[in-house]
Each structure stands twice: as structure tokens, then as C-alpha cells.
Amino acid sequence: MGKLKAVVVVTMISTVLLSILWRATLHLEDNENFVRCLLDHSHPSHPISSAIYTPKSSSFSSVLESYIRNLRFNESSTPKPFLILTALHESHIQAAVTCGKSHGVQMKIRSGGHDYEGLSYVSTLPFFLLDMFNLRSIDVDIETETAWVQTGATLGEVFYRIAEKSKTHGFPAGVCPTVGVGGHISGAGYGNMMRKYGVSADNVLDALIIDANGRLLDRQSMGEDLFWAIRGGGGASFAVVLAYKIKLVRVPETVTVFQVDRTLEEDATDIVDQWQHVAYNLPQELFIRLMLDVVVKSSGEKTLRASFVSLFLGDSESLLSIMKERFPKLGLSKSDCIETSWVKSVLFWSNIPLETDIQVLLDRTPQTLDYLKRKSDYVREPIPKAGLESLWKKMMELETGI
Ligand SMILES: Cc1cc2nc3c(=O)[nH]c(=O)nc-3n(C[C@H](O)[C@H](O)[C@H](O)COP(=O)(O)OP(=O)(O)OC[C@H]3O[C@@H](n4cnc5c(N)ncnc54)[C@H](O)[C@@H]3O)c2cc1C
Structure with a gap:
């Protein structure tokens, strides 16, 4: 009886192994056929071969990872493409579409790789990746x-x-x-x-x-x-x-930016309340973003911090007079305002010091990479003060930011 069991188990294991091997061979053959299809559809004046990366290529992983912008999708368990095509010419995209269709495989298109859910480079179906980073004129x-x-x-x-x-x-x-x-x-x-x-x-x-x-x-x-x-x-x-x-x-030659932080002890609730009532109705040249997070005071207690970050398409004098009249609770002062060029305002909004050369904008790698989960919603009615207070309470419990 014991022998029979052993034979059955060995037979089952070998059947499973054979089927895995058979699948692997099938995949390998499929991949080779797919590569052949791409080569067949390549235009002689724009050869495609140097744009093809298969898992056998030594740089396959680095090419794949170079535009993964969410660490949640850079795990060994994350499904991987069977091929990456780093298109160098429009004819390569045409070949990708044609071959993807004839082979019945999914094509994922990636430009900057910032998709919150990794949709440009992850799939549960067999897929290849069309990477657009070379096409950036x-x-x-x-x-x-x-x-x-x-x-x-x-x-x-x-x-x-x-x-x-x-x-x-x-x-x-x-x-x-x-x-x-x-x-x-x-x-x-x-x-x-x-x-x-x-x-x-x-x-x-x-x-x-x-x-x-x-x-x-x-x-x-x-x-x-x-x-x-x-x-x-x-x-x-x-x-x-x-x-x-x-x-x-x-855009004007001079724009003005500011970031003003206020904690609960500095009337954050009242200021956020006023922001909700005025921000949507300010002159169109003025944009004020609100960010909320939890910080720890010197006493060791937690508090909520509201950060108001702004771009104004104009000079600081005009901004100050608008703010005094329309959003006085923030208490914006001349020393909070930074006059700069529009392109430098981009650095400010990215937390890059303003003295940095604008060439930094050509850097394609983000300053930090995180495990991200983001969700957006739109508030159509101002949240009443009591609602804000319960939001702060929850945030401090969870010690998080929004
Ligand atoms: C750190 C961070 C900051 C952000 N800030 C902002 C912001 O300030 N404002 C804002 O509006 N959004 C913002 N986003 C969201 C961002 O705009 C979107 O996630 C956007 O889709 C990313 O584009 P991508 O080319 O980098 O992403 P990818 O991941 O390459 O692509 C995103 C989606 O577009 C498809 N796609 C990409 N390229 C092409 C193409 N050439 N043709 C057809 N389909 C294509 C992909 O298949 C995928 O479905 C931010 C995201 C992150 C991660």
C-alpha cells in the first residue's frame, strides 16, 4: 500500500513538473515567435533589435525598474512582462501593436511610470511593455x-x-x-x-x-x-x-510663491475654514493649496499643521493686497512672499531650493521613491468646523497627513 502511494505521488510530481516544463517551453517558443514578429515588422532604416529586452537580457530588470515609481509594485511577486520594447521610432510602436494583436497578448504602455496603481507596467495577464522613454523630443x-x-x-x-x-x-x-x-x-x-x-x-x-x-x-x-x-x-x-x-x-516675468504653516495653536481650524470659503473665488491668477499633517510639539504632544502653498501670477505687492482683503485670517506678510520666475516656481513647488540650477528639471529620477497608495475625491460643500475638528482628531489618532 505504502509503495503504491509513493508511486502515485512520484507520478503526480513528474506530471506537474512535465506540465511546468511544457508551459515554460511553450512560453519560450511564444516569446521567440513574438520577437521574430517584431523583427519582421521592423523598418530597415529603423532597426528594432536594439529596443528589445527579454528576461534573458542582462539589463532586463534595470530597464523595467528604471521607471517604476511606486515601490508597492517592485516586489518579486509583482507580475513581470515577458518582453520590454523601448521604442526608438514610431515604426516600433506600429510593430508592437501589430504583433501584440496577432499574438493575443496584452500591451502595457509606459511613459513616466507614475501611475498610482502601476497600470502601465503590471498586469495579471501575459503582457509586454511598450516603454516610451526614448521618444521624448x-x-x-x-x-x-x-x-x-x-x-x-x-x-x-x-x-x-x-x-x-x-x-x-x-x-x-x-x-x-x-x-x-x-x-x-x-x-x-x-x-x-x-x-x-x-x-x-x-x-x-x-x-x-x-x-x-x-x-x-x-x-x-x-x-x-x-x-x-x-x-x-x-x-x-x-x-x-x-x-x-x-x-x-x-506668465508674467515675476510670479510670487509662498508656504505658510499654521498649527491648531495658531488658529489652523479658523484659517482652514476661511480658506474653504474664499479659495475657489479668488482672482484666477491665485492658487492656494492646503496640505494637512500631524506634527509633534516641543511639549511632546501632537498637533495638526495646515500648510498653505501658493502660486500667484503677479508680484508680491498685488498678492498682499488681495490676501489682506480676501483671506486675512492667514496673516500673510511680505516676508512670507518670494518673487521669482515662473520656471523657478516649479522648483519651489517641488521642494527644491530656489538657488538650484533649473537644469535639475531635466533629472528624470524622482528625489525619493515611496510605497504609495493615493485616492482623490472632490469636496463640493465646505466642511463645517465641527467636521474639521473630528477630522483632526482622527488624523492625530492615526498620526497621518492628507
Ligand atoms: C509623485 C506623483 C505626483 C503627481 N502629481 C500630480 C499632479 O500634480 N497633478 C496631476 O494631475 N497628477 C499628478 N500625478 C498623477 C499623474 O499625473 C498620473 O499618474 C499620470 O497618469 C502619470 O503619467 P505617467 O506617464 O508618468 O505614468 P504612466 O504610469 O507611464 O502612465 C499612466 C497611464 O497612462 C497610460 N499611458 C502612458 N503613456 C501613454 C501613451 N503614450 N499613450 C497612451 N497611454 C499612455 C499608461 O498605460 C497608464 O495607464 C502625480 C503622480 C505621482 C506619482
Whole structure:
């Protein structure tokens, strides 16, 4: 009886092993076929081979990890692509779309890799990664106040290239310079100029995409419905966006920024209450963000801190007079205000010292990497003071920030 059991167990183990081996061989064959398909669809003047990374390539992991911006998705258990294509030319994207379709595998598109849920480089289905970071040219034309920007560029690179050509132009977008243009604009893109100029997607004039049939289309040939969808609907659901033509906006040569922190002992509750009632209605040139966190006082007790961070498209004199009249509870003083250029205000908002050379915006690696979980919601009615107080209580219990 014992022998029989042993034979059954050995047979089961070998069946499982065989099936694993068979699957591995099948995958290997599939991968080789897929690579062959890419090579077959490569244009002779733009060879694709140097853009292909398989798990056998020594730099496969470093290429994959170089744009993972959330440590939650950089675990050994995180599903990995069977291939990475770091496209160097639009024909490589066309090959990727064609081969992905004919092989029935999922294609993930990654630009800056800042997706909160790792959607650009993780999947539970067999998938390959189309990485856009090599396609990042930025062509600024100040005369027409426009720029063609490839989606592999970061926001920091866009801001820098605009500033290289003009001190009085900018682009309304998010505040983190390493975010990618591809995900940001196709998902809308909000930032500290949105009160005056709307979100990034509101400032897009044209786009180049590769559709599901591998066709290269511009605004006219894709049609207005698709053009609408790739400006807020999330690009990957509709096409691979190769480039956006953006409209630059005018900014004054001098802007003013400030950050003012107030704890509960400095009337944070009343100030937050007033902020809720005035912030949405201030002049459109003024944006004030509120951030909340818990800090420990010198006595060792916890307190809540409200930080008000602002960009004003104008000088400090005008800002002070607006604040005195409309938001007096904050008690903004001249010494809180920093006058600077618009491009330097980007550094301020990224907590980079203002004396730093703006070349830092070309740095594609974030200053820190975290385990991130973020969720957004919109408050449509001011939260009453009692609600704020219970929020503070909960935050201090959990010792967290929002
Ligand atoms: C630290 C941090 C700060 C942020 N700050 C802001 C902010 O101030 N304002 C704001 O609005 N948002 C902000 N975001 C959110 C950010 O804008 C979005 O997560 C955005 O989608 C990231 O774009 P990406 O190209 O870097 O990301 P990716 O992870 O590369 O892509 C995000 C999504 O877009 C798709 N996609 C990427 N490129 C293309 C393409 N070329 N064609 C089609 N689909 C594509 C991906 O497949 C994925 O679904 C922030 C995110 C982080 C992590």
C-alpha cells in the first residue's frame, strides 16, 4: 500500500513538473515567435533589435525598474512582462501593436511610470511593455506659442525647454517634474495654474497617435471623438499617444510663491475654514493649496499643521493686497512672499531650493521613491468646523497627513 502511494505521488510530481516544463517551453517558443514578429515588422532604416529586452537580457530588470515609481509594485511577486520594447521610432510602436494583436497578448504602455496603481507596467495577464522613454523630443515654437511634445518626455523637461526659449511662457500641468507627459495629459493633468488656464488637456491642439490597427493618425485623421477621448479619458484605452501639440500660456516675468504653516495653536481650524470659503473665488491668477499633517510639539504632544502653498501670477505687492482683503485670517506678510520666475516656481513647488540650477528639471529620477497608495475625491460643500475638528482628531489618532 505504502509503495503504491509513493508511486502515485512520484507520478503526480513528474506530471506537474512535465506540465511546468511544457508551459515554460511553450512560453519560450511564444516569446521567440513574438520577437521574430517584431523583427519582421521592423523598418530597415529603423532597426528594432536594439529596443528589445527579454528576461534573458542582462539589463532586463534595470530597464523595467528604471521607471517604476511606486515601490508597492517592485516586489518579486509583482507580475513581470515577458518582453520590454523601448521604442526608438514610431515604426516600433506600429510593430508592437501589430504583433501584440496577432499574438493575443496584452500591451502595457509606459511613459513616466507614475501611475498610482502601476497600470502601465503590471498586469495579471501575459503582457509586454511598450516603454516610451526614448521618444521624448520637445519642439518649442515661441512665435506660434505652441510646442510638439513626445509623450516619453517628463513635465520637468517640458517646463525647462519652454523656459530656455521664453521667460513669459509656461504650461499648465502638475507639480511633480518627473511625471510623464503620456499619462499626465491623457488623464487631464491638473496643477497650480488650472484656475486661470484649466488642466493640461484643455491646452492640447493636436496629437499623433498609433491606433489599434497600427495607423499613425493626427487630429484630423483620428476625428474629434477620439481626439476628445485622449484628453482626459486615459490614453491607453484608446491608442498609443506618440506626441501632443500643446498651447503655451503667458506668465508674467515675476510670479510670487509662498508656504505658510499654521498649527491648531495658531488658529489652523479658523484659517482652514476661511480658506474653504474664499479659495475657489479668488482672482484666477491665485492658487492656494492646503496640505494637512500631524506634527509633534516641543511639549511632546501632537498637533495638526495646515500648510498653505501658493502660486500667484503677479508680484508680491498685488498678492498682499488681495490676501489682506480676501483671506486675512492667514496673516500673510511680505516676508512670507518670494518673487521669482515662473520656471523657478516649479522648483519651489517641488521642494527644491530656489538657488538650484533649473537644469535639475531635466533629472528624470524622482528625489525619493515611496510605497504609495493615493485616492482623490472632490469636496463640493465646505466642511463645517465641527467636521474639521473630528477630522483632526482622527488624523492625530492615526498620526497621518492628507
Ligand atoms: C509623485 C506623483 C505626483 C503627481 N502629481 C500630480 C499632479 O500634480 N497633478 C496631476 O494631475 N497628477 C499628478 N500625478 C498623477 C499623474 O499625473 C498620473 O499618474 C499620470 O497618469 C502619470 O503619467 P505617467 O506617464 O508618468 O505614468 P504612466 O504610469 O507611464 O502612465 C499612466 C497611464 O497612462 C497610460 N499611458 C502612458 N503613456 C501613454 C501613451 N503614450 N499613450 C497612451 N497611454 C499612455 C499608461 O498605460 C497608464 O495607464 C502625480 C503622480 C505621482 C506619482
